[in-house]
Amino acid sequence: MSVDWDAATAATAPTKPTKPTKPFENSIGDNMLENTTPLILRFRAECEIDALIFLAAAQFDLISSTITAETIELPDGRSVPIPDVTVQMKTHDRLSVMHYAWLAEQIADCHLITQTIAPSAIYTGERDYDVTAVPPPPALIWHIIRGLREKLPICRERISNAILALEPYALVRNRFRLVATGEPAHC
Numbered sequence: 001m002s003v004d005w006d007a008a009t010a011a012t013a014p015t016k017p018t019k020p021t022k023p024f025e026n027s028i029g030d031n032m033l034e035n036t037t038p039l040i041l042r043f044r045a046e047c048e049i050d051a052l053i054f055l056a057a058a059q060f061d062l063i064s065s066t067i068t069a070e071t072i073e074l075p076d077g078r079s080v081p082i083p084d085v086t087v088q089m090k091t092h093d094r095l096s097v098m099h100y101a102w103l104a105e106q107i108a109d110c111h112l113i114t115q116t117i118a119p120s121a122i123y124t125g126e127r128d129y130d131v132t133a134v135p136p137p138p139a140l141i142w143h144i145i146r147g148l149r150e151k152l153p154i155c156r157e158r159i160s161n162a163i164l165a166l167e168p169y170a171l172v173r174n175r176f177r178l179v180a181t182g183e184p185a186h187c
Contacts, residue, residue, distance in 0.1 A: 038063060039093035041100065043117035044070075044125055047083040049155055050110050055089065056151035057103055057162065060143040065089040088120060095136050102133035103144060107162040141170040 045051040051067050070084040095103070097117060104113035115127040135141070145166050148159050 037093045039091045040088065040120040041091065041097065041117055042086065042088045042120045042123040042125075043104075043113045045085050045087060046109065046112050048085050049158075050107075050113065051085050051087045053107055053148075053151075053155060053158055053162065054104055054110055054113050055087070056159070057107065057144045057148050058089065058091065058095070058100065059147040059151070060140075061091045061094045063090040063092060086125065094140060096134070098132055098134040099136040099140075101131045102135050105133050106165045108158055135169050138170050141166055145170055 043054075045054065048067060048069075055062060055065050066088045068086045068088075069081045070086060071079040071081050074080055097119060100117050101114045104110040104117065107113075112127070114131055114133065115129060116123075116125060118124070136144075145163055148163050148166075152159050
């Protein structure tokens, strides 16, 4: 009698312990929050506070970021900083460029980010007025809202307005019905 080695080993092999997860993590799948392929994006913002609010919204996906102030050359040769900033951010690639463009559309006064965000390799800093923006999955929007709530002191009024704009797209108390549908959530 022959025994299939793989089947016998699999039957007796110890199972890998599972880590406890929070309820909302189960609804989006393990691989959506554990992606390890970095994505490097660049964008322009009209001022540092716009960039900080956008980065607060993206913090669940953010690995690192650098904000660089723009400068202009004066006739006498001096460089003077202006309010515009350029940002480079390295992410876990949980959101696409189109998702980030949509996110910037939802935050007041972040239209320049929407129009300039691009992968670093093809970034020009020029505005694209025909950007395709797509909302991310609702469970990821929930992470975005959580990130904004943590950074509320940066600019309370603008972040509160951004949260209000995002909430209709998020899950209701971690259920699978969207607020925007008006349908009751199922437990």
